[in-house]
Amino acid sequence: MPKKNWTAPLEQLLVTWAEKASGYAWLHQKSAIAYKKRNLCLSIPASVFGYVAGITVLLSNDVFNDCTNTINGPIIRGLIGIIAITAGILSNFQEMFTFKEESEKHRIATLRFLSFFREISCELSLDPKYRSAPMDYITLKRFEFDKILEQSPDIPEGIIFEFNKKFKNLSIHKPDPVIGLQTIIPFGEELNQPRRRFISVRDKIILLKYFRDWRCKIALSKIKNHKSRDVLIEVANSR
Incomplete structure (x- = not known):
């Protein structure tokens, strides 16, 4: 060759x-x-x-x-x-x-x-x-x-x-x-296993911040929905 x-x-x-x-x-x-x-x-x-x-x-x-x-x-x-x-x-x-x-x-x-x-x-x-x-x-x-x-x-x-x-x-x-145990990958093929992804500390902090914001939004939406239901119940009772 x-x-x-x-x-x-x-x-x-x-x-x-x-x-x-x-x-x-x-x-x-x-x-x-x-x-x-x-x-x-x-x-x-x-x-x-x-x-x-x-x-x-x-x-x-x-x-x-x-x-x-x-x-x-x-x-x-x-x-x-x-x-x-x-x-x-x-x-x-x-x-x-x-x-x-x-x-x-x-x-x-x-x-x-x-x-x-x-x-x-x-x-x-x-x-x-x-x-x-x-x-x-x-x-x-x-x-x-x-x-x-x-x-x-x-x-x-x-x-x-x-x-x-x-x-x-x-x-x-x-x-x-x-x-220990290993596998063989033939030519032209890839290992069909998900690769583990390592997240840096900075990315973890950003993801945690987004998660907290998301939880706050979900909590506020639940409170608003609960108040709107109470108003509808009061209007229905007044009739």
């Missing part, structure tokens, strides 16, 4: 992928930060208890000799044992949960999705006559997008909830895990 045969639906398809890639980048960035914080919550206490346990081992002979000569010797020995056990447990938790590795995976996924977004943005910013062949470029980007999705780790439910809360009123194409 010639390079000049770029059409609006082809560009819109790339825009859809780019917007989804931007959303995926946000999700993976937040996931990387969350896993990094979890790793720090384990690694810092594990390091502290590990250092204390190491110092205790180095000074074990002197400490135990002093403990035997004091009343609180069993308590001190118990604290030393608890510190060593706690350090070992935290180290095992750190290896078992692999928060550090998960954070690195999400960081790499963020960079890949951002790179995918920038490439499409750069391509669509060019004049159509300077672009690549449309079908070749779309096929290449489709395989690249699928590959990035396959290699990306799962996103935590809490991050998805945060995304929905932050961008619930944003009218762009969002990542698949966020929106």
